[in-house]
Amino acid sequence: MAYWLMKSEPDAYSIDDLKRDGTEPWDGIRNYQARNMIRDDMKVGDEAIFYHSSCKVPAAVGIMRIASEAYPDPTQFDANSHYFDGKSDPENPRWLLRDVAFIRKLNRPVTLKELKTHPGLEEFQLNKRGNRLSIFPVTAEQWDIILGLE
Numbered sequence: 001m002a003y004w005l006m007k008s009e010p011d012a013y014s015i016d017d018l019k020r021d022g023t024e025p026w027d028g029i030r031n032y033q034a035r036n037m038i039r040d041d042m043k044v045g046d047e048a049i050f051y052h053s054s055c056k057v058p059a060a061v062g063i064m065r066i067a068s069e070a071y072p073d074p075t076q077f078d079a080n081s082h083y084f085d086g087k088s089d090p091e092n093p094r095w096l097l098r099d100v101a102f103i104r105k106l107n108r109p110v111t112l113k114e115l116k117t118h119p120g121l122e123e124f125q126l127n128k129r130g131n132r133l134s135i136f137p138v139t140a141e142q143w144d145i146i147l148g149l150e
Contacts, residue, residue, distance in 0.1 A: 002041070003138040004048035005060070005126060006100070015050045015062035015105055023101040027073045028083045030095060034135040038096050039070050041137070048100065049138065049146060051126070052109070059109035060146055068099035106150040120145045 006026060008014070018024055029035055043066065050062035072093035075083035088094040116127050125136040138146070 002043065002046045003140065003143040004037075004042065004046060004066075005051050005136055005138050006048045006064070007051045007053040007134040009054045010052040011055070014052065015102075018050065018062070018064060018100065018102045019105065021102070023067050023099050025073070025097050026100050027075050027097045029073065029097065029134060030083060030085070031133060034133055035094070035096055037135055037137070038098055042066050042070070042098055044069060047103065047143075049143075053134075057109065058112040060106060060115070060150075061109050062105045063103040063147075064100040065103055066098050067101040070096040070098050073097040106147075108150055110146055110149045114149060115146070118145060118149065 013024070026038075029038060046066040048064050048066065049060045050064050051060050052058060072090075073083070073095040075081040076085040076088040076093060076095045077090060078084055079086075083095075085094060112126070115121055115124060121127060121142060124138075124142050125131055125133070
């Protein structure tokens, strides 16, 4: 099993929304590197940290499971969607997604400030300057450290 961190702005979709919905498509990814990870590297059964970003207190807030194989993100074809991509071809779609399933909320949010200062997380992708990816891998050691902080 592999581990991931997946970011979402809580005013767009939060851990509480996923708890309510149970399983949901993780849509709107419009970065080729993140798309390639969804397509090539993620596997059904992998687990991911749900991370609230672009908010007052960015933090790891929950755990979810990758619940489906990759499939075309329908928002790329919806002209009314913020994620519409007029250059994407339904016969050869550019953008993929996977369904994610709620596992649990963390006992408490583990803040970005904590993640940046905790020993053992110096190489954690989230802590690197210029990190803009909304999805990235997490090592087993990093996973254990983060869950140990909750």
